[in-house]
Amino acid sequence: MTRRRSFIQQSALIAGGLWLSPTLLHARQQTAPSDRVRVALIGANNMGFGILRHHLALAEVDCVAICDVDQNVLEKRLKEVEDATGKRPEGFTDFRKLLEKKDLDAVIIGTPDHWHCLIAVAACQAGKDVYVEKPMANSIGECDLMTQAAAKYSRIMQVGQQQRAGQAFIESRDLVKSGYLGKIRKVNIWSNFNYGLGNEIKPLTTVPEGVDYDFWLGPAPKREFNPNRFHGSWRHFWDYGGGLMSDWGVHLLDMAIWVEENPSAPSIVMTYAKNVNKENRDRDTFDTMNVLFPKKDFLINYDMNGGLQSGPYNKPYGIAYVGELGTLIVNRNGYEIYPEWDGTAKAPKCEAKKLEGTTESHNLHVANFVECIKARNQPSCPPEAGRLAALHAHIPNIAARIGAEQLIWDDQKREFVGNAAANALIWPEYREPWTLPKV
Template identity: 35%
Template sequence: MSCGPASGRIDRSNVFRFQQQQVIMKVEDFLKHECNRRQFLENSARNAAGLAVGVASLGSAASASPSERVRIGVIGLGAQGRELAQELAAQPDVDVAAVADADSRLLGPTVDELARETNGPIRAERDFRRLLDDSSLDAVAIATPDHWHATMAVMACRAGKDVYVEAPLSLHLNEGRQLADVAAETDRIVQTGLQQRSGAHFRSAIELVQGGGIGRVRIAKAWVVHRRKPLPAADDSTAPRGVDYNLWLGPAAARSFDSNHFHRNWMWYWDHGGGELGLWGVHLLDVARWGLGVDWPRHVSATGGKLYFNDDRETPDTLNVQFDFDDATIQWEHRSWSRRGIEGRSAAVAFYGDDGTLIVDRGGWKVYERRESLTASSSELLGPHLRNFVDCIRSRRTPAADVETGLIAAGLCQLGNAAYRQGQPVDFDVDSMAARDDAANTLLTGTQRTPWGDALA
């Protein structure tokens, strides 16, 4: 390999095409083939687009015969569920054979959309348990509100299904731990919807950080800054025709129907979601801890509140969280009422090293404070992530965002919210998977309504 002078920015006309075994090569092995550390940094940036092509092609499958096809059911047909269904249907060896949602009004339109992508009939059910009872389905994809994720995934594992579950893995820490245990007991593949784990440009950014490309990194910061609309209070009313609201609530506390505790707004209430931390933080904090190579924090502190909106939401519109590990720190910030982001990005992760700063988001990454210009453009995320899931169903290998990865990503959000809600820091003991004070553990532990709590027994 030539060791000539650096060209600076990525030369797209001269992208290096890694073969599969080179794409998945560890950074240290890659360094053996480079002339020196500086050349590695230059080539990392130059070849980022090549990585995108290589990683995406790892799971590509030729058209499969019917006997080789994977049959999947999709549960939860909001915007994310419909996107999952369409992406799965676009895979050459997958049949989206069934869909389910407690709101039967969503069934017909979703089936009509999928009919253009899928051969054969598509079963539509209001009760997801009909899909779990269907022995012809190999797997289910769960895109329900967060309060359903762990309970439904446990039920699916025990029904013999592999599971793709949207992030966060669980609403409460104890539920996530139980799901991880059940997945191991039943030998089920569980892929969490942390799609950055399958994005080529996220992978190349992490390789550069972990390979020493910006020196030693002690601090990472993740954030989301955008302007949301106020959420006026909604009166109790009757659920719309075709909606089984009791089923929609599932393991969450019983309540009368109101439109805020339903489609689009459920994530702003503690019974159903984790606010911006559960929505955005789970993805970005996972990238931060991935780059730093850390798992569970020992100390978590938080400050914030509803500083802007005087409305019906329960979760904070402003929050700062600090996660302290043994030799590193991760910081989180969100503002739901502002348009000016951090480091020029609205939602991103920054790694601060003593030889530079790398900032990565879904649009690409760039290194600052260096003479060389090191950058990479965006790569596809969801398609490769679902491809990885399907390939792991076949191979029984560990997926890119396995259940333990999802457990920690969700756990960071749960610890951050617990520190905020109780108004004092949380000290966490990883051996017992519990906080060191009862008040925090109460917030970290969910109680499921009968009969759904039986699924986690």
């Protein structure tokens, strides 16, 4: 049985909850200590714990520690892992103490985006490999620091752009790069999701019991506690995230960059952004954006609508590779090719193709990470790929924040051309006592 098929079967065993079958538990017991990979989770509330579940579906992976600033979340996750595996991980509320562990190979970073860089660089310096959720970081400059840290300390760093492990996206990329659609003119991307509106306005409240809110804020500005800025909805505020653009946009834009002959940073970026729905909404980020990225190989056209759920081809989100012979439409559920018609030959210019029934690929992306830890190979989304994807999300967000219709990015100099306001947003300002890491 191939590693891919075996992992899919193992992952199915924990669908719907952290429960491991007797077969998988037996396989875990039979794995030699020298073949085991010991991981820790930092940020355990939502996606981070989902990624840990996929790690634990691999027989050779142990969870030796979990860290969270919310004691309620921490205790819940420690118990869930203990109940599932028979081993209770060590609990931490300070990631720096966790990174001192000697019996630790890799960390999973599932924190809000504004923490990614600090933790990832510290992990690399401590000799740990890193799986970091997307976007790679909450600023352009921090992405550079993480890329430099992974290279300097020879660490495996996998960015959570899991579409790169998905069958529909892999086959689509291969069809595009093989010339099946002819020359690609443009890549149209759309993402329409209700949650892009942000939450309704809520009053300030006291900090929930068991939460170290000052540590949760970390390098972000000091603010009074509001539930809209906490679990689940923090991404709508620039202090911690980049809204729908950096949440979904970075996934889909990565798939456009992936088919470039030589994947590159954007040079010219044209942005329209507006908050159309302002009624009783609490957010910094935008609900409506259109962005053009003129690239060497083709034009990328990104269309985002928070608060809507329908889109082209009756899909709320997707990618259309528009070629001279046909157009390929893909999302996580599969792909379909719509051929152009040759009026002279009275025939389609390419053969129609269709793939249906594909699903999420977090499990395979995690499996790739674990394999690369053991073999010391480059993962499917290494730091530079994560940096390029993040750039395509951060630059439009910066343009929207300063009201610029067009920005020109010089990737060699790592700066915007002739725009001081945009350059001021390349790096975040860390709140004391936190400082930008040095690599």
